[in-house]
Amino acid sequence: MAVTLAEVAAACNVSTSTVSRALTDPEKVNAETRARIERVARQLGYAPSRAGRSLVSGRTDTVGLVVPDIANPFFPPIIKSVQARARDKRYAVLIADTDEHVADELELARGLSRQVDGLILASPRTAPADLTRLAQQLPVVFVNREVEGAGSVVIDENEGMQEAVEHLVSLGHRRITYLSGPRRSWSNQQRRDALAKACAANDVELRELGPFEPQIQAGMRAADLLQSSEVAAAIAYDDLIALGVMSRLTERGMQVGREISVIGIDDSPLSTVTHPMLTSIHVPAAELGSAAVDLLLDQLRDPDSPTPLTVKLETRLVIRGSTGIPPENLR
Amino acid sequence: MAVTLAEVAAACNVSTSTVSRALTDPEKVNAETRARIERVARQLGYAPSRAGRSLVSGRTDTVGLVVPDIANPFFPPIIKSVQARARDKRYAVLIADTDEHVADELELARGLSRQVDGLILASPRTAPADLTRLAQQLPVVFVNREVEGAGSVVIDENEGMQEAVEHLVSLGHRRITYLSGPRRSWSNQQRRDALAKACAANDVELRELGPFEPQIQAGMRAADLLQSSEVAAAIAYDDLIALGVMSRLTERGMQVGREISVIGIDDSPLSTVTHPMLTSIHVPAAELGSAAVDLLLDQLRDPDSPTPLTVKLETRLVIRGSTGIPPENLR
DNA sequence: GATGAGACTGCCAACGTTTGCAGCAAGAGT
DNA sequence: ACTCTTGCTGCAAACGTTGGCAGTCTCATC
Numbered sequence: 001m002a003v004t005l006a007e008v009a010a011a012c013n014v015s016t017s018t019v020s021r022a023l024t025d026p027e028k029v030n031a032e033t034r035a036r037i038e039r040v041a042r043q044l045g046y047a048p049s050r051a052g053r054s055l056v057s058g059r060t061d062t063v064g065l066v067v068p069d070i071a072n073p074f075f076p077p078i079i080k081s082v083q084a085r086a087r088d089k090r091y092a093v094l095i096a097d098t099d100e101h102v103a104d105e106l107e108l109a110r111g112l113s114r115q116v117d118g119l120i121l122a123s124p125r126t127a128p129a130d131l132t133r134l135a136q137q138l139p140v141v142f143v144n145r146e147v148e149g150a151g152s153v154v155i156d157e158n159e160g161m162q163e164a165v166e167h168l169v170s171l172g173h174r175r176i177t178y179l180s181g182p183r184r185s186w187s188n189q190q191r192r193d194a195l196a197k198a199c200a201a202n203d204v205e206l207r208e209l210g211p212f213e214p215q216i217q218a219g220m221r222a223a224d225l226l227q228s229s230e231v232a233a234a235i236a237y238d239d240l241i242a243l244g245v246m247s248r249l250t251e252r253g254m255q256v257g258r259e260i261s262v263i264g265i266d267d268s269p270l271s272t273v274t275h276p277m278l279t280s281i282h283v284p285a286a287e288l289g290s291a292a293v294d295l296l297l298d299q300l301r302d303p304d305s306p307t308p309l310t311v312k313l314e315t316r317l318v319i320r321g322s323t324g325i326p327p328e329n330l331r
Numbered sequence: 332m333a334v335t336l337a338e339v340a341a342a343c344n345v346s347t348s349t350v351s352r353a354l355t356d357p358e359k360v361n362a363e364t365r366a367r368i369e370r371v372a373r374q375l376g377y378a379p380s381r382a383g384r385s386l387v388s389g390r391t392d393t394v395g396l397v398v399p400d401i402a403n404p405f406f407p408p409i410i411k412s413v414q415a416r417a418r419d420k421r422y423a424v425l426i427a428d429t430d431e432h433v434a435d436e437l438e439l440a441r442g443l444s445r446q447v448d449g450l451i452l453a454s455p456r457t458a459p460a461d462l463t464r465l466a467q468q469l470p471v472v473f474v475n476r477e478v479e480g481a482g483s484v485v486i487d488e489n490e491g492m493q494e495a496v497e498h499l500v501s502l503g504h505r506r507i508t509y510l511s512g513p514r515r516s517w518s519n520q521q522r523r524d525a526l527a528k529a530c531a532a533n534d535v536e537l538r539e540l541g542p543f544e545p546q547i548q549a550g551m552r553a554a555d556l557l558q559s560s561e562v563a564a565a566i567a568y569d570d571l572i573a574l575g576v577m578s579r580l581t582e583r584g585m586q587v588g589r590e591i592s593v594i595g596i597d598d599s600p601l602s603t604v605t606h607p608m609l610t611s612i613h614v615p616a617a618e619l620g621s622a623a624v625d626l627l628l629d630q631l632r633d634p635d636s637p638t639p640l641t642v643k644l645e646t647r648l649v650i651r652g653s654t655g656i657p658p659e660n661l662r
Numbered sequence: 663g664a665t666g667a668g669a670c671t672g673c674c675a676a677c678g679t680t681t682g683c684a685g686c687a688a689g690a691g692t
Numbered sequence: 693a694c695t696c697t698t699g700c701t702g703c704a705a706a707c708g709t710t711g712g713c714a715g716t717c718t719c720a721t722c
Contacts, residue, residue, distance in 0.1 A: 004678060006678080015702045016679080016680095017681080017701075017702060018701060020679065021680090024680085033701090047441075049386070049445065049678050049679070050382075050446045051382045051385035051677080052382075052386055052707090054382035054707090055382040055383055055386055055677090055679070055708065055709090056707050057707085058707075070407045071411050073407075076404075080428055084428065087427070092425050095414060095424055096424075097410075099411075099415070110378075112423070113378075216603060216604060243604040246604070247603060269402070270601055272578060273574040273575070273605055275577075345671075346672045346673075348671075348672065348710075348711080349672075351711090352710090352711090359669095359671095382707080382708070383707075383709040384709055386676090386678065387677050387708085
C-alpha cells in the first residue's frame with residue numbers, strides 16, 4: 001500500500017541501505033546519488049514506516065498523556081501546550097481520558113506504556129505506591145502531583161493562596177470557607193494545606209464544606225450550603241466549583257462581590273465571562289504542559305539520569321469583581 | 332527491555348508461534364499448554380509489541396484526531412467522546428492541534444497518516460480539493476464539514492436556527508444581527524445560510540457583523556459594534572463569541588435578556604455559568620465524536636465500501652435567560 | 663496391525679527499517 | 693608497481709510478531 005524503502009531503492013538502482021542513509025544520515029552518501037534518491041523519494045511520496053523504524057530503534061517517538069477529564073476547562077490548555085511542545089520536538093501525543101475513573105488510570109497507563117516512550121500523567125487520585133511502580137517501568141512525569149522516584153511539575157499554591165487570604169483580609173473578612181475538591185486528590189490536599197497555613201498566618205477562621213466534584217453542578221450545590229452558613233467569603237477548589245457557586249447565588253438574587261465573595265483557582269478563560277468576573281488564583285497551565293514535556297524528554301534522552309526533578313510553578317492572585325467588602329463591615 | 336514472545340516461549344518450552352496463538356487465538360492450542368502459557372505470560376508481564384504486530388498486520392490500531400483549537404470549549408467534549416468510543420473499540424487516539432493555523436492542517440494530517448489507520452478531521456478552513464486528495468490516501472472522516480468522497484458527520488443547523496428565529500419573533504423581534512465566524516469556515520457558511528433562510532421565512536431583517544474569531548475577546552469587540560447598531564437581537568457564530576458579547580454588555584451596564592437578546596451556538600457547559608444564562612442552539616457534541624469514530628471504523632473494516640456516508644445531526648434551541656422582549660415593544 | 667483422520671505444535675518467511683561489517687574502486691604516497 | 697587510505701555502497705542480521713505449511717503424535721476405524 002504505502003511506498004517502502006525497497007521501492008525507492010529499486011527506482012534508483014541502489015540498495016535499501018543507501019536510501020535509508022541518504023534520508024537519515026545525508027553525510028554518509030555521495031551528494032549526487034543522495035540528490036537523486038531525495039528526488040525520487042519525494043516524487044513517490046515516500047514516508048518511513050513508524051512500525052519498522054520503531055521495531056529496530058526501540059523507540060516510538062510518541063508520548064502518552066493521561067488526564068482525568070478533557071472537558072474540565074483546566075485541562076485543555078495543558079493538553080494544548082503538551083501537544084505543541086511535543087510537536088516541536090517531533091513527538092506525537094497519544095491522549096487518554098480516564099473520565100475521573102480512578103480504577104482506569106493505572107490500567108490505561110499500562111496499556112499506553114507499550115506504545116509510547118514516556119508518559120505524562122495528570123492523575124490525582126491513584127495510590128502513590130502504584131504510581132511509583134509504574135514509574136519504574138517507563139519514564140513518567142506527573143503533572144500537579146509529586147511522586148517518589150519520578151519527575152513532576154507541580155503548582156506551588158502557597159503564594160497565590162497567601163495573596164488570596166491577604167486580599168480577603170484587607171477587605172475586612174475574618175472567616176473563610178474552603179469548598180473542598182475530591183478527598184483523595186493530591187492537589188486538593190495541597191490547596192487545603194496552603195490555605196490553612198495562610199489563614200493561620202493571618203489569624204483568619206477557616207471552615208470547610210465538601211468534598212465536591214470539580215464540576216459546575218457540584219458548585220451549585222455548594223452554593224446552597226454556603227448560603228446557609230454565615231461566612232461571607234469562599235475559596236473554591238477550582239474555577240468550575242466557584243463558577244457554579246456564583247451562578248447559583250446570582251440566580252438566587254445575591255450580589256456576588258458585595259454580599260458574598262468568591263475566589264476560584266485555575267484562572268481559566270471562563271473567569272472573564274461571568275459578571276462580576278471571577279477573582280481567581282492564576283495557575284500557569286501552558287507552562288505546566290511544556291515543562292512536563294521538557295522533563296520527560298530529558299528523561300528519555302538520558303535514561304537513567306541521576307534524580308528526576310520536580311519543577312515548581314508559582315501562582316498569583318488575579319483580582320476581579322467577585323470579591324468585596326463583607327456586608328457586616330458596610331454598616 | 333520489555334518482555335517478548337520469545338522469552339515467554341523459552342520459559343514454557345514451546346515455540347513463539349504457540350505462544351502467539353495461545354494469546355490471540357486460544358482455540359488453536361491445547362487447553363493445558365494454553366493455561367500454562369497464559370500464567371507465565373501474566374507472571375512475566377508480557378504485553379505484545381505494537382510495532383512488531385503492526386509491521387506484519389499493516390494496521391496500527393490507532394486513529395488520528397485533528398482539531399483547530401483544543402482550548403475552544405466546543406472541542407473538548409468531541410475529543411472526549413472520540414477518545415471514549417475509540418477506546419471501546421480498542422483503538423488509541425493520536426491528537427493534533429493546528430492552533431487555528433490553516434497551513435498546518437494538511438501537513439499535520441499527512442504526518443499523522445503514517446502512524447494511524449484513519450483520521451478524524453475537524454478542519455474548517457483547508458481547501459476542499461486538498462481534503463479530497465487526502466481522503467484518497469487513507470480513510471478520513473470529517474467533522475462539521477462535508478467533503479467530496481469522504482465520510483462526514485455534520486450539524487444540521489436549520490432546525491435549531493429556525494427555532495431560534497421563531498423564538499425571537501415570538502418575543503417581538505423583527506431584526507436580527509448575525510455575528511459571523513471566520514469567513515472561510517465551512518460551518519460559518521452553513522450557519523449563516525441557515526439563518527438567512529430562517530429569517531426569510533419569518534420575514535425578519537437580517538444584518539451581519541464580523542467576521543470574528545471564535546474567542547471571547549472577539550466577542551467583546553463584537554459587543555461594541557453591536558451596541559452602536561439599533562438591533563436588539565444577535566445570534567453569534569458560537570458560544571464563545573456570544574459569551575464575550577454578554578460579558579462586555581453586562582459590564583457596560585446593559586441588561587442582557589431585556590435591553591438586548593443574545594443567542595449562542597454549541598450550548599457548551601459554559602452557557603449555564605453566566606447570569607442570565609445563555610440561550611443557545613444545542614449541538615450534540617458527544618454524538619458528533621462517537622458518530623465520527625463509528626463511521627471511520629466502518630471504513631476501516633471494509634476498505635473500499637460503496638459510498639462514504641454523511642451523518643447529519645439535528646440541533647435544537649435551548650431557551651435560557653439571555654433572550655427577551657425587545658425594549659421598543661415594552662412601552 | 664495398517665491406514666486415515668484429527669489435534670496440536672514447530673519451522674520459517676515475511677513485514678520495513680537500521681546498522682555493523684565487508685567489499686570495492688579510485689586516488690595518494692612511497 | 694605496491695600498499696594505504698578514503699569515500700562510498702551493498703550484504704545481511706536484527707527488532708517482535710503472525711500465519712502458511714508441514715511435521716509429529718494419538719487414537720479410532722477397518
